[in-house]
Amino acid sequence: MTVAVATEFHMVCDLDEVWEGEVAEFEVAGHDVLIVHRAGGEVVALQALCPHQDISLAEGGFENGVLTCRAHLWQFDSATGAGLNPTDCRLARYPLRVVDGKVQISVEGVVPFRVGA
Numbered sequence: 001m002t003v004a005v006a007t008e009f010h011m012v013c014d015l016d017e018v019w020e021g022e023v024a025e026f027e028v029a030g031h032d033v034l035i036v037h038r039a040g041g042e043v044v045a046l047q048a049l050c051p052h053q054d055i056s057l058a059e060g061g062f063e064n065g066v067l068t069c070r071a072h073l074w075q076f077d078s079a080t081g082a083g084l085n086p087t088d089c090r091l092a093r094y095p096l097r098v099v100d101g102k103v104q105i106s107v108e109g110v111v112p113f114r115v116g117a
């Protein structure tokens with residue numbers, strides 16, 4: 001017998017609060033989450049703190065789909081969270097949905113990545 005377990009989604013913000021081409025940081029159920037509104041309309045939720053030394057990626061750059069940390073210029077693919085420079089790190093990605101213009105995410109089972117952790 002299969003038992004369906006409902007995933008709990010948390011309200012983060014109105015989609016209007018993060019314009020296309022912008023990012024914004026939110027605290028959601030104890031997680032620091034970066035909402036990324038990519039060119040073309042895709043919305044992604046990633047861990048907001050750099051896996052190197054916990055600097056907020058909301059304070060860094062966001063250009064051509066690439067997130068750049070302001071501290072030591074590590075870069076990440078905003079679509080997947082994959083590390084681009086260096087490539088041996090990544091950002092955790094959160095399940096996200098947009099319902100009636102509201103951005104919602106789930107934090108269940110998502111563990112932010114931290115170098116050396």
Ligand code: FES
Binds near residue numbers: 054
């Ligand atoms: S803290 Fe982000 S690159 Fe060092």
